Amino acid sequence: MSATELCVEGLTVTAGAHRLIHDVSVNAAPGEVVGVVGPNGSGKSSLLRTVYRVLRPDTGRVIVDGADAWQLPVRRLARTLAAVVQEPGADFDLVVRDVVAMGRTPHKRLLDGDTAEDTRLVDSALARVDATELSDRPFGRLSGGERQRVLIARALAQQPTLLVLDEPTNHLDIRHQMQVLGLLRRLPTTALVALHDLNLAAYYCDRLYVLRDGAVAASGPPREVLTARLLAEVYGVTGEVTLHPRTGAPHVTFFPEETASGGDVVVAEKPAAAIDGRQSEPWSCGACGEGAGAGRSRPPS
Numbered sequence: 001m002s003a004t005e006l007c008v009e010g011l012t013v014t015a016g017a018h019r020l021i022h023d024v025s026v027n028a029a030p031g032e033v034v035g036v037v038g039p040n041g042s043g044k045s046s047l048l049r050t051v052y053r054v055l056r057p058d059t060g061r062v063i064v065d066g067a068d069a070w071q072l073p074v075r076r077l078a079r080t081l082a083a084v085v086q087e088p089g090a091d092f093d094l095v096v097r098d099v100v101a102m103g104r105t106p107h108k109r110l111l112d113g114d115t116a117e118d119t120r121l122v123d124s125a126l127a128r129v130d131a132t133e134l135s136d137r138p139f140g141r142l143s144g145g146e147r148q149r150v151l152i153a154r155a156l157a158q159q160p161t162l163l164v165l166d167e168p169t170n171h172l173d174i175r176h177q178m179q180v181l182g183l184l185r186r187l188p189t190t191a192l193v194a195l196h197d198l199n200l201a202a203y204y205c206d207r208l209y210v211l212r213d214g215a216v217a218a219s220g221p222p223r224e225v226l227t228a229r230l231l232a233e234v235y236g237v238t239g240e241v242t243l244h245p246r247t248g249a250p251h252v253t254f255f256p257e258e259t260a261s262g263g264d265v266v267v268a269e270k271p272a273a274a275i276d277g278r279q280s281e282p283w284s285c286g287a288c289g290e291g292a293g294a295g296r297s298r299p300p301s
């Protein structure tokens, strides 16, 4: 599996009189894990839905490996891009294995049966999200977290080179949150992922885009983007951002309102790269030439 270059240029999306996102540009280099964060209603899902071709943009383009995603045949796009969405269609009557096997659809022709390779890929996807033991359970009777892991397995079985995930850690306990995000980092696949947990985003993402009111308020490597000022301006909360001495990633501590006074910003002197050996390399989009800045990095595996 190789990885895809994603280049989102100047997207504006409206629904009726409501403007969902305005002039949003986002890039992801091949293999990068790019996080989209921001308060409720800031436009994260709308951006992702436009990338995976559910919301049609009024203006702007979604370019996947140099081709306009909205011009590609759906089947061809589905061989490149897999989405894990917040409200998937209800495949409630199927057992888990059949739900995951649906990920193979873009690679098959009508009436093709499952091959040994399909079976292997389904097994492997289930194992990667720790869901092997769920294989024969009815999907509709799973817990929210179990369902989420199965949907991620379905996306993996699709063998995409670009994963778009809308809050994939929703419903997951902390072990499975870290397992899923760790898996994203290890895969060679490019990933665009909306997250609410800023500490997980800071550790697992190479770069972040912060949305506010449908527009990009900040973007860059987590250690540049996540500041006490940003937390105050975008989220309206008081927090302290330090570089964690063990992980080397920015760590946000939030202060409840009643304890917030006097919460100074503590910015650790040592950059994350110096602590854990992460590498940063500048990158610019081959399709539109826009620079995404430094920040491609992988934690040690």
Ligand SMILES: Nc1ncnc2c1ncn2[C@@H]1O[C@H](COP(=O)(O)OP(=O)(O)OP(=O)(O)O)[C@@H](O)[C@H]1O
Pocket: 015, 016, 018, 019, 020, 038, 039, 040, 041, 042, 043, 044, 045, 046, 047
């Ligand atoms: N189809 C629609 N018609 C009208 N308004 C919409 C539509 N879809 C989304 N919105 C509005 O657009 C804004 C952005 O919604 P979106 O779901 O993209 O935000 P989000 O950042 O993903 O939020 P959350 O963190 O709560 O999931 C919200 O105000 C939402 O109510």
